Amino acid sequence: xxxxxxxxxxxYSIYSAMFIYTVAFFSHAVEVAFSVRNTETSTKFDFARTDxxxxxxxxxxxxxxxxxxxxxxxxxxxxHRAPWGNMYEFSxxxxxxxxxxxxxxxxxxxxxxxxxxxxxxxxxxLGTAVAVLYRPSAPLVPALKxxxxxxxxxxxxxxxxxxxxxxxxxxxxxxLDRIESRGERNEWAKKLPSLEYLDxxxxxxxxxxxxxxxxxxxxxxxxxxSAWGRYWGWDPKETWAxxxxxxxxxxxxxxxxxxxxxxxxxxxxxxxxSTFLFNYVYVNIWGTGRHTYSGL
Amino acid sequence: MSTDTPLGSVALLRWTWRxxxxxxxxxxLLMLLGLASIPGSLFPQRTQNPMKVRDYLASxxxxxxxxxxxxxxxxxxxxxxxxxxxxxFISLIGCVLPRTMEHLRAIGKKPPLxxxxxxxxxxxxxxxxxxxxxAEAWLRKKRFRIRREAHAISAEKGYSRETGNLLFHxxxxxxxxxxGVGALFGSKGEAIxxxxxxxxxxxxxxxxxxxxxxxxxxxxxxxSLRVTDFSAKYDSATNAPQDYTLKVGAAKPIGTPEKKTxxxxxxxxxYGNTKIYLQANGYSPVVTVRDKSGLITFHGPVTFLPQDGxxxxxxxxxxxxxxxxxxxxxSFIPTYDRNSKRGAFSAFPEVLDPRLLLSVWxxxxxxxxxxxxxxxxxxxxxxxxxxxxxxxxxxxxNFGEGSITFDGWRSWVNxxxxxxxxxxxxxxxxxxxxxxxxxxxxxRQRRIWVKASNRVxxxxxxxxxxxxxxxxxxxxxxxxENEL
Numbered sequence: 001x002x003x004x005x006x007x008x009x010x011x012y013s014i015y016s017a018m019f020i021y022t023v024a025f026f027s028h029a030v031e032v033a034f035s036v037r038n039t040e041t042s043t044k045f046d047f048a049r050t051d052x053x054x055x056x057x058x059x060x061x062x063x064x065x066x067x068x069x070x071x072x073x074x075x076x077x078x079x080h081r082a083p084w085g086n087m088y089e090f091s092x093x094x095x096x097x098x099x100x101x102x103x104x105x106x107x108x109x110x111x112x113x114x115x116x117x118x119x120x121x122x123x124x125x126l127g128t129a130v131a132v133l134y135r136p137s138a139p140l141v142p143a144l145k146x147x148x149x150x151x152x153x154x155x156x157x158x159x160x161x162x163x164x165x166x167x168x169x170x171x172x173x174x175x176l177d178r179i180e181s182r183g184e185r186n187e188w189a190k191k192l193p194s195l196e197y198l199d200x201x202x203x204x205x206x207x208x209x210x211x212x213x214x215x216x217x218x219x220x221x222x223x224x225x226s227a228w229g230r231y232w233g234w235d236p237k238e239t240w241a242x243x244x245x246x247x248x249x250x251x252x253x254x255x256x257x258x259x260x261x262x263x264x265x266x267x268x269x270x271x272x273x274s275t276f277l278f279n280y281v282y283v284n285i286w287g288t289g290r291h292t293y294s295g296l
Numbered sequence: 297m298s299t300d301t302p303l304g305s306v307a308l309l310r311w312t313w314r315x316x317x318x319x320x321x322x323x324x325l326l327m328l329l330g331l332a333s334i335p336g337s338l339f340p341q342r343t344q345n346p347m348k349v350r351d352y353l354a355s356x357x358x359x360x361x362x363x364x365x366x367x368x369x370x371x372x373x374x375x376x377x378x379x380x381x382x383x384x385f386i387s388l389i390g391c392v393l394p395r396t397m398e399h400l401r402a403i404g405k406k407p408p409l410x411x412x413x414x415x416x417x418x419x420x421x422x423x424x425x426x427x428x429x430x431a432e433a434w435l436r437k438k439r440f441r442i443r444r445e446a447h448a449i450s451a452e453k454g455y456s457r458e459t460g461n462l463l464f465h466x467x468x469x470x471x472x473x474x475x476g477v478g479a480l481f482g483s484k485g486e487a488i489x490x491x492x493x494x495x496x497x498x499x500x501x502x503x504x505x506x507x508x509x510x511x512x513x514x515x516x517x518x519x520s521l522r523v524t525d526f527s528a529k530y531d532s533a534t535n536a537p538q539d540y541t542l543k544v545g546a547a548k549p550i551g552t553p554e555k556k557t558x559x560x561x562x563x564x565x566x567y568g569n570t571k572i573y574l575q576a577n578g579y580s581p582v583v584t585v586r587d588k589s590g591l592i593t594f595h596g597p598v599t600f601l602p603q604d605g606x607x608x609x610x611x612x613x614x615x616x617x618x619x620x621x622x623x624x625x626x627s628f629i630p631t632y633d634r635n636s637k638r639g640a641f642s643a644f645p646e647v648l649d650p651r652l653l654l655s656v657w658x659x660x661x662x663x664x665x666x667x668x669x670x671x672x673x674x675x676x677x678x679x680x681x682x683x684x685x686x687x688x689x690x691x692x693x694n695f696g697e698g699s700i701t702f703d704g705w706r707s708w709v710n711x712x713x714x715x716x717x718x719x720x721x722x723x724x725x726x727x728x729x730x731x732x733x734x735x736x737x738x739x740r741q742r743r744i745w746v747k748a749s750n751r752v753x754x755x756x757x758x759x760x761x762x763x764x765x766x767x768x769x770x771x772x773x774x775x776x777e778n779e780l
Contacts, residue, residue: 139531142540142561211733218726227562229573229714234372236337246330253323256760
């Protein structure tokens, strides 16, 4: 198959994945919406009734993941390289990592309720990628031709996916915390796990992926040393990667040594995650420096 | 804290030291370092883009000069950034070294005594039967450290959590030291070399060269590079570069037979701590300038600087040995094209159909004024333009005072030569830091107690509420209650 055909096939896979994620989103939405059972005195949620819809949602998330992954792989095949050369490719791979992190965590933890925010985030990311960031598949500029591209970028993308998942959970924590502070949880929120569970889960995700992020930064430094002649040069991307690292290091310290839990820890987690997003969006689009290649 | 005793100043010093080396301060400094590095990513930096700094200063007036005085354009070498960096360094040492000593002393020690009341601990359970020997056998099998008391066992596991933790922080210190060594003992320079020319590694060969504080030209390595060939490949559809290959004949030390070597963007030439990188490339048009009598007053390649992705390049040719002095402002177009909107421009970065656009100036070049001049710019304040012409390859322009011929072109490469003796330590530090981090984040530290007085009790305590203690206690319970 020619490069162009592979690129088309990649695009179709991404479009299909978007369709499937839409179905997943609606399945999860139905799971919540149609479990409402009105009695004369109160509104009750009966999730047993819509369990099937939730299961369909998970099945669609898995199917979407398959299409999205093949879209990313085909993109790489069409360009004869790892598919991490511009922001369109980072975005589809990032969406893949994010939804992959969700499915991976789903094996161990009961977090199907996250399907709703995860599917809509993936959908929005893919939508932005396809509509705004799309660039034709093309070879890499010489500076990017290195084995470190695969090592550095994959580590960074996986870390990003897990960081954002931890962020989603921390945000859920804060919303539920607010609800609980006003009294009992709403009916729909009763299905969600306890605050303590969410608190621990977001911590575990961060603690799990922090070494990988450290590795991503170090791999970047090693690559920079061979491509640009210095391992650290305070390029805006490097600076913000460092700030993200510090923010998560502070989060881990706050939990482990100072004993922060709950609300304060969740805010710190959200802050740290937002430095990562800022780095991705601001530095790539408006920033200057050596991480801005080929348009976007 | 009273300071009115004779020991006041000593006490104050001690107090300061304790404050500085407390974990709280270390964390605060870490956060501050992150905060202080933000302006460097928002404002242009002199080390990265001096032109942008100049533009910013020109367009922002008073605000610009205020920011400049606050060192916002040299954030990472500013006094306030260095202060945070150094304080963090001291704080980290003061924080980590005592803990390391403590940990080393604790290695041979037994776990602390069993607490009086186990029922306040996690997973407390009263067993139906079992004895201490049985518990000890299980704990030994699971490689716990054990303190056997008269009627109790205190066991602990997961010391490597602290080992990893300390290893991580000690590695950070190593990285900070490595950065310092690189800055103090390193050097970094750039040189533009035309294809066919030879670069000799001496300070005068460089276009720019910066030494660390403790480094001088005495310690420079002896080598020379003859640039034999440079080739660049571009994508025919997008014009994006695909490959740069530089071929050099390298002699180390200078004077020895040259060895053929290839330098590419991601694979520099390495001599110990010194690395030679291919950093940029461009074109040098080759011209011959003659005076009225036809005598050659200048001949050779002149380095022009690329202005865009298609390598439209501009530069200046200065001929002081003519009377009056002659200067040319030139623009080199590798692949000529023109339209009504942009005029003449380059359509492709390779040289397919080159043109040299020249404006000719006569008067004083201003070279004797003592003020350093850019070789790429012509100071035309005391000059007068006498001709303007576009030359194809081989064409000659007669401008009255003489003539100029566009003979050809050569590629030039910008070599970046970096000597960083600290980077190996930084790498070792980075690897150890990751190992330490993994060890500390994935080791569970926990204690288990077994008491056998009038009844048999077990309980445990997991540091940082690590999961899995309940299961472990359940296993122990099962083992002890099992009659076999």
